[in-house]
Amino acid sequence: MIDMSPLSRADLKEIVPNLTSFMPEKLIDAVGAVSHELTVAPGQTLITEGETSNTLYLIREGTFGIYRSTPNGEGEMRVAEIGPGQPFGEMALLDGEPRAASVRAETAGLLLEIAPEALRAQPEGEVKFQELKGALATFVTRRMRTTTQEHVEALERELALKSEQEQFGRFFIYSLTMMSIGTLVNNALARKEVDVDIYTQIFAWQYLAILLVPSFLVIRHMGISIQSLGLTTKGLKRSLSEGAVISGALYALTWMIAAGLRYFDMLPGRALPFDLLGTLSYFLHSALQEIIARGFLQSSFQRFLGDANGLWSVLLASTLFGMFHLHFGIAAVVMTIATGCVFGLIYMRHQNVAGVTLVHYVMGVAAFNTGLI
Incomplete structure (x- = not known):
């Protein structure tokens, strides 16, 4: 009409x-x-x-x-x-x-x-x-x-998605590689195929070096910036101040737990004497672990899983790193996962590895010195 x-x-x-x-x-x-x-x-x-x-x-x-x-x-x-x-x-x-x-x-x-x-x-x-x-x-x-x-804009989104898929593929292969390395090392130690003292700094650095090589190769191929790994001045002061307070509290708690376990003769490890050079070496060791565990693993899990609140990413990264401590015993694995979750939550607050490295270092020194690990 x-x-x-x-x-x-x-x-x-x-x-x-x-x-x-x-x-x-x-x-x-x-x-x-x-x-x-x-x-x-x-x-x-x-x-x-x-x-x-x-x-x-x-x-x-x-x-x-x-x-x-x-x-x-x-x-x-x-x-x-x-x-x-x-x-x-x-x-x-x-x-x-x-x-x-x-x-x-x-x-x-x-x-x-x-x-x-x-x-x-x-x-x-x-x-x-x-x-x-x-x-x-x-x-x-x-x-x-x-x-x-x-x-x-649609093409840019498509290219970004393709890049994201490629990076996820690399990260997935990396995760499998890391789990395989941890399994092989733990099996070799359990079967006594290698005669090493797992409580020495030499073993700790050798084991970490084996894990760092694939980690840094994948980080490089994924084009992840240093800042994205938590190595940044952003939030540094607050991260360190909160890390110091938390370190003091957890240090005292560690000694209390160790004292209780010692009383019941249940300490999983042997107490090690304080060693200044060794603890300084362990500080660098802790920093490298946190760069990989929090700056890379946790951040990557959160990104690829779309984990808005980050809690699943904290748990996954902590569990994966906990399995690398299986040669110290189940108690060490559980404690590593638990402390890893604490470290992950601290890292989420500032996206800076400084404070969480401090907490990791203090906790590690206390755990070794008391025999918890």
Whole structure:
């Protein structure tokens, strides 16, 4: 059904504000004068691909699908959907070529139908027609720019996703490698295939070196920055101050636990005397462990698992590192997991390894000196 009543300037501006913003006031009046409302039913075809026509349509109500023929010509595919405020049929009006696509009503709709010949029949109609083409060209250019930007953003997201998938693959292989190394070392020690004292600094550094090599190779291949590993001045002061307070509390708790276990003759390890050089070496050892456990492992788990609150990542990283202490016994594994969770929660507060390294160092020294490990 067609309503032949002309539209006012205000009505046309309300229906297609984006298009009329490029049109002078007199042109809006002229277009309104030749615009006719057209009521369409769902499934009704307004434009057929390949036909020769140049009628312009402006959508007032409803949803319309744009369809193109498939490459083999045996069917068609839906390439876009447009709705209120959008024109269609403008390309044929601009270049005079046959229709490049079909347009079909997806729902019941209301259109404004504009015949270029009616506009050109007005006084100074040719000038008005050229002004309309200019406004449509500007509108199409803006739309193409927006579409291009959307495509660029979609491509960037796709590339980022591909990079994320590649990094996850490397991290997954790394995790399997680390677990395999831990299993092999623990089995070798359990079967006494190697004769080493697991309580010496030499063994601790050898074991750590075996774990550090794949860790730093993967960190390099994943392009992880030093700052992302927690080696940053951001939050450093607060991290160290909180770390000092927590270290003091846990140090006292460690000695209390050790005293209780000693009383019941249940200490899992043997108490080691204080060694200044050894403790300084252990400080560096603790820092390297925290860079890998918290800065790399925990952060990577949180990133790849989409772990918003980070708690699962803390537990996973702590459990994985706990298994590397299996040669010290089950009690050491449990304690390592428990303290690892504490370290992980501390790290989450500042994303800085300084404070958590201090806590790790103090806890480790206390555990070795009391015989908890």
